[in-house]
Amino acid sequence: MYEVLMYDGGVHKVEELFDLIEDIGGFVLQKTQVQVMIIITMAIPSEDRPLVERKTAELGGKIIEVPLAGTEIAVIGPTLGRHHMPHPICDIAEHLRRYGAITIVMGLARGRGRKTCQISAEEKAIIEEYDAAIFMLGNFKECVTHEKIDLFKDIQIPVVTVIGPEVDSLPHCEALVCGVGRKVERMRRAEEIAKLEEIADRVKEVIDVRRMEIEEDPLFVHPSEIKDILDEMDAVQECLRPAPVVLHVDGLRVKIPYKKHLREMEELEVYGRKLKDIAIISDCRLGDSTIIKIRTKAEVEGAIKD
């Protein structure tokens, strides 16, 4: 199984680390160099972690745990109005990035109000393209427990709900964090940072459950292996959008137009098979991107036998 880690250190002799990652069959997911310092996010086989740790110590760098690396998470507010943005939605999104997640912030078109709040099928479909969703709701217990729960009722990905009032549990969500609610300033006090940590912990838990489910019926290849191949494509190399290839727990988001590059992507070779045979490639609902869902080993091998 692959493990995602982050190296933070100097650039001196860092090529040795790149060589080691390649030798053990790992992948560099992202590298960010600022003058003589470099941050490398990598996916490596779990059993080879001691080798990477030893090399990191040798280079004078440090290894940072990024438990949410390789995930894309949506933080959703009732609207994008100033009652809900930027705090605490952006604070949560920013905090999750520290744990390696790629986060996006989303506001519903008609999510505000008690009886009038609603979510469209289109919005649900967009949310379901992510690995998990965090719904940031308000301060009224009556409103949250009776009406707002319908917003995430049919969502097929894990949902973490963040609300103000203390309640024991809420239906239709995998995790619940109470005591946040509406904010008009940054969450920077000790107790607020503790709440952000709590949210990150809950997200980690639901992502771990998702990963364990996948492990029971493992994917044919790890998403980072496909990322490595996609990175070679001209369209990806020419893409100016930040992080052109984003890893998901069970696939990837490639920020190149689906219609234009479908044939090219379908024909990519992954361990002797074409990408179209081992993954479902579909159009992304948000701007000129492609979603790749990797099939499980059983699906791929079963299909070949047929």
Place this chain on the structure above:
Amino acid sequence: MEGTEQYALESYQWLMGRILMDMGMSNMVERVKLTIRPDQTLFIVSLRVKHSSGKRPVYDIAEIKAQEGGTFIEIKDESYAPRLMATLWRLYGRDRVQQLTRLEVFVEGVSAKELSDLKLDPEEETRSQLLDAIWRLLPEGLKVRHEFYDNNTMTIVATEHGMTVDFIEEAKKVHQYMIREVEE
């Protein structure tokens, strides 16, 4: 504070404090009353501000000099500059009011006497600031609103669907209570 949910009351009290502080209005506000009943979708907020300083004549805050074709104004009290400019623009139009520097203004075709008699009324600005603070506080979904404003007190009642006579009556009572309570 009055309502059916303690957490909502406490959090909105805190929010109100932060919003007023953010807008630099903490010292202006004398008293706040919140009534929150989420089960009825009712939100009443009433704010009373301290007596504003009253109307201030332009000659008090600026030096006025008659010149050929108009009047030259040099603003002495910078804090009144935005209000003076807004008043001049409203009365004479942007074409006739030339802002030469940050604190120097030339008003075309207006006598110095007329400008000296002009008075700046802070009430409108106070009202708009109060409205802004309350609108920032009110939950976004409560779009049906009714407002009362007199004697330096502003009360807004908000709900989601239809405003009922009972809600308005209750808001009126809160409004009267705020005026009476402070006067007593």
